[in-house]
Amino acid sequence: MRVNVDLGACQGHGICHMSAPDVFDLAEDDGHSIVRTDPVPPELEADARLGVDSCPERAISAS
Template identity: 70%
Template sequence: MHVSVDLNVCQGHGVCHMTAPDVFELDEEDGHAIVMVDPVPAELEADAQLAADSCPERAITVS
């Protein structure tokens, strides 16, 4: 599984980081999500999918 964040859409709510802290971190300057692991390990796929589903801006793509 691969995840990406559209930084033009991300508003830095931090839901992804709260949901999947081993997959996403937040940029210290603007709070935008940063993907830390790609591809996502199998044991983190459910967390990554939940983060994408929970993103209020739908800025995360899972493939």
């Protein structure tokens, strides 16, 4: 599984990080989401999907 954050859409809410802290980090300067692990290992896929679904801006895509 791979995840990608559209930084043009990301508003830095940080909800993805709260849902999946091992998958999404937040940039210290602007709070935008940073993918920590690409590809996402199988044991983190459920968390990653939670993060994707939790984004109110629909800024994260998964494939």
